[in-house]
Amino acid sequence: MIKENSNRRDFLLNTTKVIGAGLAIATVPQVFISCESEELVTVMNTNVTTFYVLDLTSHPELLVAGAIKKIKIEGKNNDNPLVITHHKNGSFSVVDSICPHMNCAVDLPSDTDSTLVCQCHPNNYSTVDGKYVGGPFQGYNLKQYTVGKFDEAKKTLEIKI
Numbered sequence: 001m002i003k004e005n006s007n008r009r010d011f012l013l014n015t016t017k018v019i020g021a022g023l024a025i026a027t028v029p030q031v032f033i034s035c036e037s038e039e040l041v042t043v044m045n046t047n048v049t050t051f052y053v054l055d056l057t058s059h060p061e062l063l064v065a066g067a068i069k070k071i072k073i074e075g076k077n078n079d080n081p082l083v084i085t086h087h088k089n090g091s092f093s094v095v096d097s098i099c100p101h102m103n104c105a106v107d108l109p110s111d112t113d114s115t116l117v118c119q120c121h122p123n124n125y126s127t128v129d130g131k132y133v134g135g136p137f138q139g140y141n142l143k144q145y146t147v148g149k150f151d152e153a154k155k156t157l158e159i160k161i
């Protein structure tokens, strides 16, 4: 009787081990497949273009071509203001308002065709792309942010930031 119980227990133990091993073999590739799927999703997510939608209703001057303004968006651009330019040709551009040479603010020009001038040293930067266009310290450019759609009806501007 004891021998019979022992055999039954051994049989159950061995069966469990075989089933367990089988499950492990069947599961391991699934784990790798799952990881690969997650990586694929991650890769796909990096291709998704997301824009911050800036509401221009509180900045109506920027709805008119030929306007330029500094706007601070909380939590963006290290909490430094952005220079948003609505160019005379209707396009928009967005650049950082802080000169990267020694972190001084730039002054806005009265004409959007002119340049942004650093308040500490007379470096000049393009309102179009923030690139250095003159001044004593070459090799510095204002950070530029990609602009998406300007929705005139909704009065919104997309900024990839």
Ligand code: FES
Residues within 6 Å of the ligand: 099, 100, 101, 102, 103, 104, 118, 119, 120, 121, 122, 123, 137
């Ligand atoms: S801080 Fe702007 S050029 Fe020096």
